[in-house]
Amino acid sequence: MRITIARYAGFCFGVRRAIDITFKVRQKNPRKKIYTLGQIIHNPQVIEALKKRGIGIVHDIDDDRLKAGNIAIVRAHGIAPDKKQILQSRGVEVIDAACPMVLKVQSIIKKASKTADLVVIAGDKDHPEMDAHLGIAGDKGVVVENVEDARRLPQARRISVVAQTTFGVATYREIISVLREKCEVLDVSDTICRSTIDRQSEVRDLAKDHDVFIVIGGKDSANTKRLAEIAAKENRRVIRVEDPEQLKEATIPQTSQVAVIAGASTPHWVIEECIEVLKSTHTHAGIENAVLNFLSATPLLPSLGSLGIAMASLVFCGQRYSWDVLLTVFFLALASTGPHRTPRQWPLWAVSTGIATSLGLLSAGLTGGLLVIGISLLRPLIDVGGVADYLRSIYGLVVFVLISIITPLSLERSSIAPGVFVLAAYTAVHYLGVEILLGLKNMERDAIIGRMSLARYIHEEHSIMLLEYAIMGLALMLFLSFPLKIAPALAYGLLPPLFFLAKGIDFYHEQVIFDNRMYTIYVQSLWVIIPAMGLLWKFTMM
Numbered sequence: 001m002r003i004t005i006a007r008y009a010g011f012c013f014g015v016r017r018a019i020d021i022t023f024k025v026r027q028k029n030p031r032k033k034i035y036t037l038g039q040i041i042h043n044p045q046v047i048e049a050l051k052k053r054g055i056g057i058v059h060d061i062d063d064d065r066l067k068a069g070n071i072a073i074v075r076a077h078g079i080a081p082d083k084k085q086i087l088q089s090r091g092v093e094v095i096d097a098a099c100p101m102v103l104k105v106q107s108i109i110k111k112a113s114k115t116a117d118l119v120v121i122a123g124d125k126d127h128p129e130m131d132a133h134l135g136i137a138g139d140k141g142v143v144v145e146n147v148e149d150a151r152r153l154p155q156a157r158r159i160s161v162v163a164q165t166t167f168g169v170a171t172y173r174e175i176i177s178v179l180r181e182k183c184e185v186l187d188v189s190d191t192i193c194r195s196t197i198d199r200q201s202e203v204r205d206l207a208k209d210h211d212v213f214i215v216i217g218g219k220d221s222a223n224t225k226r227l228a229e230i231a232a233k234e235n236r237r238v239i240r241v242e243d244p245e246q247l248k249e250a251t252i253p254q255t256s257q258v259a260v261i262a263g264a265s266t267p268h269w270v271i272e273e274c275i276e277v278l279k280s281t282h283t284h285a286g287i288e289n290a291v292l293n294f295l296s297a298t299p300l301l302p303s304l305g306s307l308g309i310a311m312a313s314l315v316f317c318g319q320r321y322s323w324d325v326l327l328t329v330f331f332l333a334l335a336s337t338g339p340h341r342t343p344r345q346w347p348l349w350a351v352s353t354g355i356a357t358s359l360g361l362l363s364a365g366l367t368g369g370l371l372v373i374g375i376s377l378l379r380p381l382i383d384v385g386g387v388a389d390y391l392r393s394i395y396g397l398v399v400f401v402l403i404s405i406i407t408p409l410s411l412e413r414s415s416i417a418p419g420v421f422v423l424a425a426y427t428a429v430h431y432l433g434v435e436i437l438l439g440l441k442n443m444e445r446d447a448i449i450g451r452m453s454l455a456r457y458i459h460e461e462h463s464i465m466l467l468e469y470a471i472m473g474l475a476l477m478l479f480l481s482f483p484l485k486i487a488p489a490l491a492y493g494l495l496p497p498l499f500f501l502a503k504g505i506d507f508y509h510e511q512v513i514f515d516n517r518m519y520t521i522y523v524q525s526l527w528v529i530i531p532a533m534g535l536l537w538k539f540t541m542m
């Protein structure tokens with residue numbers, strides 16, 4: 001089975017922004033009663049997560065729960081100005097999370113209602129966006145859903161036409177040509193949002209080239225329904241599902257070429273779970289899946305990275321590899337790094353801690369053994385204590401930087417060469433980079449389940465900027481370290497993982513690796529480049 005994931009699948013900018021605003025409002029107002037005016041997105045898991053955080057839904061502004069002191073959040077579709085005023089006059093704090101594209105349409109309608117005889121809004125009568133648009137257009141506003149509606153309109157001198165932001169591009173064009181015959185002056189505004197246009201054109205292309213077309217999204221989501229309709233014009237086999245469970249029921253031949261798209265209110269993790277179902281239920285790739293799951297869920301790859309860091313540290317200090325020291329480091333990293341651990345993973349921690357401590361005692365004496373067990377014991381305290389994710393990242397960062405600095409000290413008659421500090425800087429940037437990239441990929445899910453990753457803590461744009469500057473600064477430092485006699489020429493061997501770390505930012509922006517599990521493996525496997533370089537150094541230098 002060949003699976004193509006649409007480039008524009010999942011949350012659009014406006015929906016994501018509305019969700020972010022909602023969770024931030026909750027954070028700032030932990031005690032207030034908060035309600036969204038209608039479902040913020042048509043996704044049962046997100047609605048459930050909001051409910052758990054005490055954010056309810058009201059469908060009518062006359063709802064008794066909307067009283068003075070409470071907060072009402074306007075969703076991405078916007079709100080009619082008179083309704084907003086009524087709420088504010090009642091003492092309700094109104095937070096407007098309307099999408100800027102929707103607000104732009106509203107401002108066009110406002111101007112048009114002063115100059116045109118008729119303001120035509122192409123869209124679905126029952127779509128929530130229409131309520132605000134019609135409220136602003138007043139008596140001049142009229143909704144047309146299709147060409148037939150447009151034909152029934154009376155003649156007018158001047159007509160202004162706008163479209164609901166998620167309306168079909170082709171239908172809008174047809175409506176415009178009908179309206180040209182209905183008036184002397186027609187003011188046309190391109191108000192279908194970019195996200196919708198891109199999605200619709202991608203659906204048409206993908207539906208033509210694939211045997212099966214899967215559309216993921218809530219059953220009440222208008223834009224998901226429209227995507228399925230557009231796909232159905234090009235492809236006989238369109239499957240519409242809300243979640244991975246429904247996809248399991250579908251019959252999809254193993255040899256099919258499958259395209260997957262999702263509506264603007266479908267969270268990324270739902271799409272990813274659907275992809276996993278496609279791969280595991282509808283293909284024979286059982287072993288491949290097991291390996292990928294193992295690599296993405298265990299700290300094996302970063303632990304191999306710690307081994308490479310320790311190798312580099314010894315090389316930079318002119319020392320030979322001591323395999324008992326290197327293995328101590330590997331098992332220490334296995335015990336102390338990685339994401340939050342479930343009880344099932346504690347045996348791995350216990351075995352790794354035991355081996356690391358024994359090896360530490362043998363190779364570096366009592367001090368080494370105590371240091372290893374001290375670091376390892378912090379890990380369960382952090383996990384059981386419910387420490388925020390970004391603090392767990394900082395703990396891992398400290399462990400890795402310590403490994404880069406103190407590994408040579410575990411050997412007799414060894415001192416720290418200046419190049420080790422370049423290595424420590426490299427280790428810090430690599431570790432932070434991995435944590436930030438993984439945090440960025442899980443941003444949506446983390447916001448909804450309340451996990452505070454490093455990327456969320458620093459904020460998306462700031463964390464990307466921080467990482468970009470750190471990579472550039474470090475690359476410069478690595479280039480200069482050999483001519484300035486701070487580190488051996490082998491320091492150049494650290495540049496390839498840095499390059500691929502920078503590529504990880506591009507991949508995130510462009511969604512080149514959509515699958516979360518594959519992205520995790522890509523990012524984590526960058527650690528493996530360092531021990532590979534370490535082996536190369538061994539054969540070239542020793």
Ligand code: SF4
Nearest residue numbers: 012014099101165193
């Ligand atoms: S579909 Fe477009 S207009 Fe609607 S919320 Fe998303 S970005 Fe905004």
